[in-house]
Amino acid sequence: MNIHIIGGGNLGVAIALGIAKYTAGHQVTVTRRNTESIEYLTAKGIVVANNNLHNIEQADLIVLTIKPYQVATVLSEITPFISGKILASAVSGVTIEQLQTVTQNTCSWVRIMPNIAIQFGASATCISFAEKDKAVLQPVVDLFQKLGTAPIIEEKLMDAATVLGACGTAYALRYIRASMQAGIEIGFDSQTALAIAAQTAKGAAQMLLEEKIHPEQLIDRVTTPQGCTIVGLNEMEHQGFSSSLIKGIKTSLNKIKE
Numbered sequence: 261m262n263i264h265i266i267g268g269g270n271l272g273v274a275i276a277l278g279i280a281k282y283t284a285g286h287q288v289t290v291t292r293r294n295t296e297s298i299e300y301l302t303a304k305g306i307v308v309a310n311n312n313l314h315n316i317e318q319a320d321l322i323v324l325t326i327k328p329y330q331v332a333t334v335l336s337e338i339t340p341f342i343s344g345k346i347l348a349s350a351v352s353g354v355t356i357e358q359l360q361t362v363t364q365n366t367c368s369w370v371r372i373m374p375n376i377a378i379q380f381g382a383s384a385t386c387i388s389f390a391e392k393d394k395a396v397l398q399p400v401v402d403l404f405q406k407l408g409t410a411p412i413i414e415e416k417l418m419d420a421a422t423v424l425g426a427c428g429t430a431y432a433l434r435y436i437r438a439s440m441q442a443g444i445e446i447g448f449d450s451q452t453a454l455a456i457a458a459q460t461a462k463g464a465a466q467m468l469l470e471e472k473i474h475p476e477q478l479i480d481r482v483t484t485p486q487g488c489t490i491v492g493l494n495e496m497e498h499q500g501f502s503s504s505l506i507k508g509i510k511t512s513l514n515k516i517k518e
Contacts (some may be wrong), residue, residue: 261286261397265318266312266334268292268470272325273301274379277405280304282381286403289315316341320399323348323372335362348400349373352422352516356390356415370397372404373421375429383408384428386421423512431508436461 263279268290276290281304289307290298291314301308305313316322316338326334328351343366349359350372359369361481370393374385385404389397389412404410412422434455443453467478483490 261320262318263288263321263323264316265290265323265325265336267325267330268295268298268308269325270376271374272323273298274376275323275325275350275374275407276301276306277304278378278383279305279403280382281379281404283406288366289319298340300440307335312337313341319345321346321348321403323350325350327351331359332362335359339363342367346370346397346400347513350374356388363392368393370400371415371418372400373406373418373426374407377429378404378407381407384425385410386410386418386425387411388413388415388418417430419516420513423509427512428507432461432504479518 263286265276265288269292272290272292276288279286279288283432287307288305289309290301291309291312293300293310295308295310298308307419309315312334313508322342322345324334324347331351334412339362342363345367347359347363347367348370349356352373356369356371363369368389369391370387372385372387374383377383378385385408387401387404387410401410401412436454439457439460440450440453443457444450448456466476468475471478479493483493
């Protein structure tokens with residue numbers, strides 16, 4: 261496919277890099293007003309442009325990775341050139357119905373919510389679309405399945421997907437940072453502490469994804485009676501570990517719905 265990404269911020273660039281590295285046969289264009297910070301992408305075979313309309317008529321898939329307040333302006337600019345095309349929106353809080361209305365029902369829309377780990381082929385990209393468009397939009401699903409996981413969800417859950425999958429990257433990184441800080445306190449240098457904390461988190465996630473079991477079943481494997489793991493877990497819970505994480509996720513969702 262010829263893939264046109266409008267919005268060369270962190271997410272748009274991560275998608276472009278993921279496609280370039282982990283899929284084959286696609287031509288990717290990324291647009292943003294000031295291209296100076298993303299010119300390095302050209303060395304990876306990615307086209308960079310400061311005009312949203314650059315070769316847009318040749319695009320098979322157009323991906324929006326812009327801010328919600330930019331949607332109306334961008335769509336008014338590109339709508340005359342996108343009839344019959346597939347568009348994927350990574351814009352939080354804007355529904356398929358709203359997008360269809362603005363573009364006068366001239367194209368097929370799918371909502372996606374990747375996270376920046378897509379750059380490394382490790383995103384959890386939630387996808388939602390109208391059932392009538394399923395066959396047309398299958399190439400989009402196939403594309404993002406090559407860049408991590410791509411669960412199909414109901415559109416009413418897209419805001420929740422933003423919090424759990426996209427914001428969730430920051431939450432996971434904050435856990436790793438805290439673990440690293442604790443590692444330094446108990447004797448490791450910062451680089452060693454970070455390497456151990458990051459690899460341990462990666463290993464735990466990999467076990468869950470491959471074994472497809474509840475986290476508590478894996479926790480049971482490393483919590484021996486009167487051992488050091490269980491006392492650590494209990495102290496974390498006494499200090500509100502799970503509760504604070506749950507509250508943080510719910511607070512983020514409330515912010516999106518404001």
